Amino acid sequence: MFFEFVPAEAWDDGVRDTLLLHELVEGEEYQVLATTSAGLLRYWINDIVRAGPRIGATPTLSFVRKGRGVTSITGEKLTEAQVAAALQAVAGEFGWTAHFHLALADEAAAAYRVHVESETDVAWRDPSAALDAALSRLNLEYASKRSSGRLRAPRVLRLQPGAAAAYRRWCVSRGQRDAQFKVLSLQRAQDCGFDFTPYVVGDDARA
Incomplete structure (x- = not known):
């Protein structure tokens, strides 16, 4: 070898x-x-x-x-595990469950977009600020970059039911094996070719 x-x-x-x-x-x-x-x-x-x-x-x-599942827009080295833990804490605080999530590191915007599909029968309040605070507690470099203004605030975008299934179908159509499908829940925006925009709910669609 x-x-x-x-x-x-x-x-x-x-x-x-x-x-x-x-x-x-x-x-x-x-x-x-x-x-x-x-x-x-x-x-x-x-x-x-x-x-x-x-x-x-x-x-x-x-x-x-x-290697995959770690992103860094300004040196914060955010991990999948940190995003999942922060989102779990926020979901508990806001009273919903994230059935699916995918965070994208948007280098051009210097910010993270976190797409979430949850229950439809739960009142939705924008959890972006709470997620920002949770990520800052879990990742000191993230907190430092947010404090300095180099990294902009993240946005949590609520997805319509079926978005996760559509994303899975899209991945499978591009070569992933359906039986072995696993969501890479933290990616660089430029590496994700799927367009979530049609699935974003309400006012969040303007993000």
Whole structure:
């Protein structure tokens, strides 16, 4: 098996220029590509590894996290788990359940859009400010970027019933296996080709 590496931050910027193992810098994080004798060619493992101290001329590697499901507009490094935890807290406070959610990091707007499908028989109050506060408690870098104004306030957009099913059908039509479907609930906006706009309820559609 043969491995190549791309600096994690460069990968997020769309760079695909690779490094070999001996070129890695201690303390830096990398995405990993694998080539195998079984036929895989530069297969994206979707793991972030960190280069550690060398043994002889060879750097050690440690697993940091999965590559997808982490976004960073201004350096906040928000994770899927943090968004899910914040949304769960907010849903409990506002009295509804998020049956489906998908957060998009909109780099052009310097803000997050969080799409939520919930019960239709529950009164809806805009939870955007509460979600902002919850994310700030869970992620200090997010809080810092919000405080400095580099990161704008997030918006929670309520979706009509059926939006989640439509999104699933769209993903399956583009190659995901229906039986193994899993929502990547935190993505960069530019990486999500599905248009949620027709499914946004009421005044939220103006977002």
